[in-house]
Amino acid sequence: MTEIENTEIMTEEKLIHQLLINLGENPEREGLKGTPQRAWRALRSLTSGYQQNLAALVNGAIFQSNMDEMVIVKDIELYSLCEHHLLPFIGKCHVAYIPDGKILGLSKFARIIDMYARRLQVQENLTQQIAQAVLSVTQAKGVGVIIEARHLCMMMRGVEKQNSQMTTSVMLGLFRENDRTRSEFLNLLSK
Numbered sequence: 001m002t003e004i005e006n007t008e009i010m011t012e013e014k015l016i017h018q019l020l021i022n023l024g025e026n027p028e029r030e031g032l033k034g035t036p037q038r039a040w041r042a043l044r045s046l047t048s049g050y051q052q053n054l055a056a057l058v059n060g061a062i063f064q065s066n067m068d069e070m071v072i073v074k075d076i077e078l079y080s081l082c083e084h085h086l087l088p089f090i091g092k093c094h095v096a097y098i099p100d101g102k103i104l105g106l107s108k109f110a111r112i113i114d115m116y117a118r119r120l121q122v123q124e125n126l127t128q129q130i131a132q133a134v135l136s137v138t139q140a141k142g143v144g145v146i147i148e149a150r151h152l153c154m155m156m157r158g159v160e161k162q163n164s165q166m167t168t169s170v171m172l173g174l175f176r177e178n179d180r181t182r183s184e185f186l187n188l189l190s191k
């Protein structure tokens, strides 16, 4: 580890140490001894998407295929942090596309989702970014992305609505232009 990185981490740990004091805690008590360091590491991990880029992540996992029917990857777990409160939002992401000569390795959908979810986000932008990323790597005829998520900033604070869920969708290409394609996607999801 370089000296610069080391100094930077120390600064962040000091900030969290001070935050604990401001919250009315005693950072020196047993249970909180290692908390600044752990919390900083956790935050770094939850925002590690900033360190990734799409090309490196896909890393050649694009394959030639004659498949020209809709491909759906359902119920991909999604964990992100809302950029307004730095609190988690948690849910599921469904991705569909209609290939145009190229298909993407299955595991890459989850990786693309994580790359954008592990940043400070709003659900609307996250949905858009995932759809654009899938479109740009596959050059598909169409891409549809739906996210259903619960936001802890709404469940634990503010209006305290525990059962509310937000759904966002982005439809590109054939999914936007063609009602039947969009209906097929929605029908397959509800099964």
Ligand SMILES: [Zn+2]
Pocket: 082, 083, 084, 085, 086, 087, 151, 153, 154
């Ligand atoms: Zn929020």
